[in-house]
Amino acid sequence: MGSNMITNFDLIAILPELFLLGLITIVMVVDVFRKKHVNGNTLSWITFLGLLIIILATLLFLSPGNTTSYAWGGMIQVDAASFTFQLIVMVGAAITTLFSMYHQEVNDKGEYFAMLLLSVIGMSMMAASSNIILLYLAIETTAIPLYVLVGFLTKNNFSIESGLKYFLFGAFTSAILLYGFSLLYGFTGSTHFTEILAAIEAGKISTGLLIFILLLTVVGFGAKISGFPFHFWAPDAYQGAPTPIAGYLSTASKAIGFIVIMRFMVSIFSPEPQSWTTLLALMATASMFVGNLLALVQKDIKRMFAYSSIAHAGYMLIGVASGTTMGFKAAMYYLLAYLFTNLAIFGVIHIVEKSKKSNEIESFQGLMKRSPGISLVFLIAILSLAGIPPFGGFVSKVLVFMAAMDAGLIWLLIIGIVNSIIALYYYLTVLRITFADSEETNSQPIYLGWKLALSVCVIGIITMGVIFTPWLNWLEVASTNLMLLH
Numbered sequence: 001m002g003s004n005m006i007t008n009f010d011l012i013a014i015l016p017e018l019f020l021l022g023l024i025t026i027v028m029v030v031d032v033f034r035k036k037h038v039n040g041n042t043l044s045w046i047t048f049l050g051l052l053i054i055i056l057a058t059l060l061f062l063s064p065g066n067t068t069s070y071a072w073g074g075m076i077q078v079d080a081a082s083f084t085f086q087l088i089v090m091v092g093a094a095i096t097t098l099f100s101m102y103h104q105e106v107n108d109k110g111e112y113f114a115m116l117l118l119s120v121i122g123m124s125m126m127a128a129s130s131n132i133i134l135l136y137l138a139i140e141t142t143a144i145p146l147y148v149l150v151g152f153l154t155k156n157n158f159s160i161e162s163g164l165k166y167f168l169f170g171a172f173t174s175a176i177l178l179y180g181f182s183l184l185y186g187f188t189g190s191t192h193f194t195e196i197l198a199a200i201e202a203g204k205i206s207t208g209l210l211i212f213i214l215l216l217t218v219v220g221f222g223a224k225i226s227g228f229p230f231h232f233w234a235p236d237a238y239q240g241a242p243t244p245i246a247g248y249l250s251t252a253s254k255a256i257g258f259i260v261i262m263r264f265m266v267s268i269f270s271p272e273p274q275s276w277t278t279l280l281a282l283m284a285t286a287s288m289f290v291g292n293l294l295a296l297v298q299k300d301i302k303r304m305f306a307y308s309s310i311a312h313a314g315y316m317l318i319g320v321a322s323g324t325t326m327g328f329k330a331a332m333y334y335l336l337a338y339l340f341t342n343l344a345i346f347g348v349i350h351i352v353e354k355s356k357k358s359n360e361i362e363s364f365q366g367l368m369k370r371s372p373g374i375s376l377v378f379l380i381a382i383l384s385l386a387g388i389p390p391f392g393g394f395v396s397k398v399l400v401f402m403a404a405m406d407a408g409l410i411w412l413l414i415i416g417i418v419n420s421i422i423a424l425y426y427y428l429t430v431l432r433i434t435f436a437d438s439e440e441t442n443s444q445p446i447y448l449g450w451k452l453a454l455s456v457c458v459i460g461i462i463t464m465g466v467i468f469t470p471w472l473n474w475l476e477v478a479s480t481n482l483m484l485l486h
Contacts, residue, residue, distance in 0.1 A: 013071035013078050013128070016058050016086055017121050023050040024117045031110025040108045044101045044449065047113040051094040051120075058086060066477055068484070070130065074192050077130040080478040084332065085127040085259045092252030092339055093120045095456060099244040099347045101449035102354070105153050106242050112152060115145035116248070123256040130193045130267070132181045135260065139177070139224070143170050146253065150241040162240025169233040170223065177220025180213045184268070193267040200271055211275050217264065218279060224257030226250075226306075227313045228286040238306035243353055246302055247346030250309040251339045254316075258335055262320055262328055262482050273323055281321040281412050287314030288419040295426050301349055301361045304426060305342070308385065311423060312338060318416055319400040322407035329479035330399035333464075333471065337384065337392030340460030344381040347454055348374055351446065361433060368435045374446065375434055377454050384461045386427045387420050392464030 011018070027043055027050075034042060068079040093116055106112040122142030129135035147170065151163020185191055187209070188199035200210065222230035238246040265276045291311025298304035316338075319331030349359070351374060356363040368375040384393035397420065404413040464471055 007071075009069065010071045012061060013069075013076050015061055016054055016090070016124050019050075019054040019057060020117050020121045020124070023047065023054065024114050026050065027113050027117070028110050040104070041101045041449070043110055043113050044097055044107050047117065048094055048097045048449075051090055051097065051117075055087065055090050055094070058083070058090070062086075068481055074194070075131040075134045076125075076128045078128060079481040080474075081259060081263065081481045082128040084475065084478045085256060086124045088255050088336060088339055089120055089123040089127070089252045092248060092255070092343065093117070095343050095347075095453045096244045096248040096252075098449040098453035099247065099343075099350055100242070102447050103242060103244065103350070105155070106244075109152075112149070115148050115152075116245075119145040119149070119253075123252060126256050127259050129260075130263075132184060132191045132193075132196070135264075136174075136178060136181055139174065139220075139260075142253070142256070143174065146170075146245075146249065149245045150237045150249070152242055152245070153240070156240070158236075159240040159242075162236045166233045166237045173220050173223035173230060176216050180216030180220065183209070183213050183216070193264075196268055197270065200268070207272065210269070210272055214269055214272070214276055214279065217268075218276075218283070221257060221261045221264070222283060225254050225261070225313045225316075226310050227283050227317060228290045228310065231287070231290070231310045231313075234310060235303045235306040238309070239300055239302045239359070243302065243346055243350035246306075247343045247350075250305070250342050250346065254309070254313060255335045255339060258316060258320065258331060259482075262331070265320075265323075266483055277321050277323040277407075280317050281409060284314045284317035284321055284412065285415050287311060287317065288415060289314075292419050292422045292426075295423070298426075299361060300359050301364070301430070302346075302359050304361065304430075305345055305349070308423065308426075309342065311419060312342075312385070314419070315397065315400055315416060318409070318412055319403045321412065322403040322409060324403065324407055325476075325479050325483045326406055327400070327403035328482050329472065329475050330396070330403040332475045332479055333399050333468075334396035336471065336475075337396045337461065337464045340457045340464070341381050341384045341391075341393055344377055344454060344457035344461065345385070347450065347457065348378045348381070351450060355445065361430060364430065364434045365436050369437065371446065374454075377458055378434060379431060380458055380461055382427050382431055384465070386424055390462070390465045392461045392468075395465055395468050 027046055030046060031043060062083060064078050064080055064083055070077055100106050119142050122138050125138035129138055147163055147167040150166045151160045153159035184196055187205045188196045190196050226234040269276045288311050291307045295304050295307035316331045316334050319327040352363060353359055384391035387394050387397040401413050401416055
């Protein structure tokens with residue numbers, strides 16, 4: 001599929017990844033030669049500013065508009081969808097870097113930021129992959145650094161245990177995914193999405209075998225988005241990981257899993273649309289109920305929001321399961337709003353954790369008295385998660401529910417509404433504790449990086465709830481690209 005010569009466009013197509021590799025090199029060199037512990041946030045600021053420059057460069061040089069182009073012999077697809085999700089991942093990583101400041105266990109470690117950036121490279125390649133070999137390599141490039149980051153707190157036995165559990169579960173589901181990919185190659189003779197689809201349409205794979213391959217790939221992708229029943233790693237991983245990484249896992253990592261699902265289902269399984277939409281609708285239903293019901297009984301706030309994250313994967317799957325451009329646009333809008341919302345949630349958890357040395361929900365008691373500003377951010381973020389106007393989460397839920405109605409999935413719409421009501425209980429419980437009176441009067445320390453990160457999140461949450469037309473116009477192009485078979 002194309003010439004063997006490397007063209008200028010080939011290099012432009014991987015510009016974000018090349019810049020990220022350069023940034024990793026800079027971070028590691030600075031880490032080797034700087035005076036240790038003189039300024040523990042040096043690496044954080046270098047990583048953040050580097051990501052900011054890469055985001056701007058991506059906006060300037062890689063914006064594809066309405067066009068779809070291929071690079072590296074058709075292995076990389078450059079379109080509005082890949083461009084959008086590359087930006088989402090980099091923004092998520094930049095905010096995570098800001099929250100990592102003043103985290104004594106990580107902000108002085110060059111390898112922490114190198115692993116974070118390496119995972120961004122993997123996710124960026126996942127977003128643009130149109131070849132199953134490249135996609136699998138990108139998935140592993142994403143997963144391995146995340147295993148390390150989850151278990152990064154080496155003085156914390158539970159963190160190490162969580163990282164090991166995440167690794168074992170991830171390796172198992174990746175092996176199943178690889179088996180599915182091997183069957184696709186074995187029966188079609190190609191690794192490119194478009195050629196695989198052509199072979200399927202030509203009848204080279206029977207319907208029964210195609211559905212079996214669908215099940216194998218859903219296992220692999222379902223684990224990436226922590227959808228039921230592939231969610232078991234999430235609560236322990238979120239609880240044991242450094243809190244900024246828990247936020248990153250719940251947003252950027254989940255987002256990239258969704259674009260792969262959307263692109264893969266349309267590109268490979270379009271001859272069997274009823275099969276994959278039904279399967280994802282059932283996964284959405286189970287994820288919402290399991291996530292919300294188990295969140296009700298949690299005492300640890302990171303575990304509670306881990307189960308909440310599973311439920312939100314279910315809401316997003318409603319949009320994907322509709323199998324329409326409208327549904328894909330709704331899912332993408334939900335992912336973007338969720339990025340700002342959940343990063344703000346875990347940012348506040350991180351701040352309280354550093355002060356109270358606890359992740360118990362009760363540690364939030366009296367937060368309003370200790371830090372009114374942080375409490376306001378927490379209020380906005382939780383109301384957005386609950387789908388209360390005028391925040392981004394409200395518009396997101398309306399869009400996915402409208403997509404379900406448009407696709408005739410009325411039963412799924414009703415289940416989504418019921419689960420939104422269930423979720424209100426534990427969200428409001430946390431808010432009640434946060435705004436409860438407390439005898440403690442010590443103020444909550446808030447550092448510059450944290451203020452900047454929370455400000456970006458709040459601006460994102462509010463603008464996506466109030467000024468949503470520009471966001472929708474942007475995502476309309478991206479969702480249309482995803483639905484097109486090239």
